[in-house]
Amino acid sequence: MEKTHMVKSALSSIALVAVLAGCAAAPPPEKPADEVLKEGLMNLTDVKAYSYELALKGDLTDPLGDDVQFDFTLNGEMDAMDKTMPKMTLDVDGSATSDAGGGSLKGEVRLDAETLYFNIMALAIEGEDLPSEFTEMMNKWWMVPVPEGTFDEFAMMTEEDEAMKEEMKQAMEDSKVFATPEFVGTENVMGVSSHRYKVNIDKRALLQFAREASEAQGETVSDAEFEEAVAELDKVEIAGDVWVAADGGIINKFDGTITLKGSEGEPSGTISMTLTLGDFNEAVTVQAPADAEEFPVEEILGPLMMMGGMGAVDDSMMIDDSLTDDSMMMDDASLDAMMDEALEAGMTEEEVNAMMDSFGDVNIETVGDVGIEIE
Numbered sequence: 001m002e003k004t005h006m007v008k009s010a011l012s013s014i015a016l017v018a019v020l021a022g023c024a025a026a027p028p029p030e031k032p033a034d035e036v037l038k039e040g041l042m043n044l045t046d047v048k049a050y051s052y053e054l055a056l057k058g059d060l061t062d063p064l065g066d067d068v069q070f071d072f073t074l075n076g077e078m079d080a081m082d083k084t085m086p087k088m089t090l091d092v093d094g095s096a097t098s099d100a101g102g103g104s105l106k107g108e109v110r111l112d113a114e115t116l117y118f119n120i121m122a123l124a125i126e127g128e129d130l131p132s133e134f135t136e137m138m139n140k141w142w143m144v145p146v147p148e149g150t151f152d153e154f155a156m157m158t159e160e161d162e163a164m165k166e167e168m169k170q171a172m173e174d175s176k177v178f179a180t181p182e183f184v185g186t187e188n189v190m191g192v193s194s195h196r197y198k199v200n201i202d203k204r205a206l207l208q209f210a211r212e213a214s215e216a217q218g219e220t221v222s223d224a225e226f227e228e229a230v231a232e233l234d235k236v237e238i239a240g241d242v243w244v245a246a247d248g249g250i251i252n253k254f255d256g257t258i259t260l261k262g263s264e265g266e267p268s269g270t271i272s273m274t275l276t277l278g279d280f281n282e283a284v285t286v287q288a289p290a291d292a293e294e295f296p297v298e299e300i301l302g303p304l305m306m307m308g309g310m311g312a313v314d315d316s317m318m319i320d321d322s323l324t325d326d327s328m329m330m331d332d333a334s335l336d337a338m339m340d341e342a343l344e345a346g347m348t349e350e351e352v353n354a355m356m357d358s359f360g361d362v363n364i365e366t367v368g369d370v371g372i373e374i375e
Helices: 001-023 032-043 159-174 203-216 223-233 297-307 332-344 347-358
Strands: 049-059 067-079 086-096 101-111 113-125 142-145 178-189 192-201 236-245 251-261 268-278 324-328 363-368 371-375
Touching: 032 159, 032 192, 032 236, 032 251, 159 203, 178 236, 192 251, 203 223, 236 363
Parallel strands: none
Antiparallel strands: 049 067, 049 268, 067 086, 086 101, 101 113, 113 142, 178 192, 192 236, 236 251, 251 268, 324 363, 363 371
16 A cells, blocks of 8 residues: 555656646747748857857878868857957867877967967977977966057948848848748756757758858859859759747757768768857856966967977078179979978978968068078
């Protein structure tokens, strides 16, 4: 008899909890799913401050057939309510590996408009011994003053800028990027009751928005270029879930997977991303590290360039504009000599080829007898 009473009491308690949980959950939205998502996206464009959490993971095969994996998390806050005085915090932690090697990074950045602070807690590059000048600077706060007026131009919106902004917002409103959205349920996102939808990304609609956004900025995208982009994006699948805050109707989370379906000689694999947003339009306070020291740029620049294979830099390597002779063009023999010198300085063949490729079609001219100038 007592056992039966206990069972009934337990079942009653479970039923009560279920009822209360159901009452606490927000009801499903009355509007169609595509309207909720479109409004959520438009509302997001008006956000000037927010906190964020971003997780990025990838498992890819690059065009050369090498396997590449990465796993990074980023979180922090952004505040651009005063465009001339932006504020930001960022924590980053992650690693990447490939057949050629790998590395890891853990650090923190803070910006209060007038000063940039950073702290590299950990940095490792497989097969590389970091210079002592660099490792001695790790695990402590450094500061770099931001030049006065750096952000002033961001606050100067001309009539043309305003018109462009409105065109881009209209293009976003007209687009239907989220294809066949399906309501899943209601969940908490950073403590906010939010509606969850399963979506696929309409790639053509996404590219059409990108095209209209480019044209709003004065660029021209031809039909041929557009169709070429469509063909390339057909090799990619994008799907996931989107959350929209029940109160305020703003997108506050995206959890998706990008699948690259490249054939041989093209990248393939998956990239997953989870982005969570909150604390919309709440002012951000940046705490300045009490023990931050001014960053010695000159002391660290040399070791970093050595790591890149460029060798030490001294005044004799600086180029004087007065020495430029426009009539003298560097010939193939001079280029070959420059490549040989780079290899002798410690650069690998791959690094030299990458350096030469980066020159592209730029004009390489001799500069007296001391070096070259790249225009």
